[in-house]
Amino acid sequence: GAVVSQHPSRVICKSGTSVKIECRSLDFQATTMFWYRQFPKKSLMLMATSNEGSKATYEQGVEKDKFLINHASLTLSTLTVTSAHPEDSSFYICSAKELADYNEQFFGPGTRLTVL
Amino acid sequence: GQNIDQPTEMTATEGAIVQINCTYQTSGFNGLFWYQQHAGEAPTFLSYNVLDGLEEKGRFSSFLSRSKGYSYLLLKELQMKDSASYLCAVMDSNYQLIWGAGTKLIIKP
Numbered sequence: 001g002a003v004v005s006q007h008p009s010r011v012i013c014k015s016g017t018s019v020k021i022e023c024r025s026l027d028f029q030a031t032t033m034f035w036y037r038q039f040p041k042k043s044l045m046l047m048a049t050s051n052e053g054s055k056a057t058y059e060q061g062v063e064k065d066k067f068l069i070n071h072a073s074l075t076l077s078t079l080t081v082t083s084a085h086p087e088d089s090s091f092y093i094c095s096a097k098e099l100a101d102y103n104e105q106f107f108g109p110g111t112r113l114t115v116l
Numbered sequence: 117g118q119n120i121d122q123p124t125e126m127t128a129t130e131g132a133i134v135q136i137n138c139t140y141q142t143s144g145f146n147g148l149f150w151y152q153q154h155a156g157e158a159p160t161f162l163s164y165n166v167l168d169g170l171e172e173k174g175r176f177s178s179f180l181s182r183s184k185g186y187s188y189l190l191l192k193e194l195q196m197k198d199s200a201s202y203l204c205a206v207m208d209s210n211y212q213l214i215w216g217a218g219t220k221l222i223i224k225p
Contacts, residue, residue, distance in 0.1 A: 034213075043203065043217040044159070093158045104149075105213065107158040 003027055004096050006108035013084055014116055021079045021111045023094030029074035030096035034105060035067075037090045044093065050077055084115045118142045120216035122204050127222045128194055136189045136202050136219045144209020150178050150189045151203040153218065159203055162189070191221075199223045 003026040013019050023033060032051050036044040048064075050056035050071035058064045068080040077096075081088055091112055095105040119141045128134040140148070147166040151159035165171055165180035165187060177190040189202055204216040 041220075043215045046213070046215075049212070091156075104161060104164060107151075107160070110156075110158040112156070 002098065002104075002106045004030075004094065004106045004108040006094055006111050008111060009109060010112045010114075012114045012116065015085050016083055018080055018082045019084055019113060021081075021092055021094075021113075023077045023079070023096070023108050025075045025096045025098075025106070028096075028098045028106075030077070030098065031074065032097040033071055033077040034095045034097075035069060035077075035079050036093045036095070038093060038110075039090055047079075081113065084113070086115045089113055089115045118206075118208065118214050120204055120206060120214055122202075122216040122219045124217070125220045125222065127224060128191075130194055130196060130223055130225050132194050133190065133192050134194060134221065136191075136204075136221065138187045138189070138204035138216055140185050140187070140204070140206045140214070140216075142206045142208045142214055145182060146207040146209065146211055148178075148180055148187050149205045149207070149213070150176075150187075151205065153201045153203055155200075162202075194223050196223050196225070 005024045007022045035047045038044050046059050047062045048056040048058045048069050050069050052071050052074050056069035071077040091110050093110040094108045122138045150162040152162050153159040163178035170179045175192045180187045201218040201220050203218045205213045
């Protein structure tokens with residue numbers, strides 16, 4: 001149980017375009033979803049936390065107008081990288097929590113974004 | 117500030133035992149997680165400790181001492197597929213995960 005999917009798994013785009021990444025909990029309802037980015041050989045960096053039906057909480061230094069997060073349902077959250085630039089190239093990973101008081105996070109497989 | 121420390125890289129031999137240490141200083145504590153991450157893939161859950169002591173799960177065991185702010189992940193009977201990064205993460209008082217930088221484990225035949 002507790003499967004999280006991400007789509008697309010890999011995307012290459014031109015500088016200045018926007019890219020949307022979807023994160024879905026397939027067999028459970030995710031009250032909270034998290035978006036991380038990870039640079040090569042570095043640890044996960046939390047970008048934002050989103051609860052279904054409310055605005056995302058962004059970590060310090062993360063531009064909310066650049067990284068748009070929508071958590072419209074209990075099974076879907078989206079991250080849109082607007083006006084992407086080469087420095088946005090990274091591995092983006094989402095995770096989801098099933099219940100508000102259960103600590104384990106289930107991770108999606110990640111999305112490799114390359115901005116040319 | 118909040119801090120998670122773990123060795124950057126370790127090398128071990130196939131069939132042997134390796135212990136990966138993690139020390140932490142966080143604002144509050146709601147459990148410590150160990151994750152395994154292969155290159156280019158998302159982390160996969162290995163263990164969760166919230167009480168002091170040893171949790172054993174097959175070839176992997178995880179230990180926690182809250183008073184010392186210390187945990188270790190013990191891997192026995194190492195296999196080549198165990199070559200990966202191992203991430204230590206602590207959940208703080210706000211139920212937010214604070215991540216270590218990860219330990220890259222290299223297994224040699």
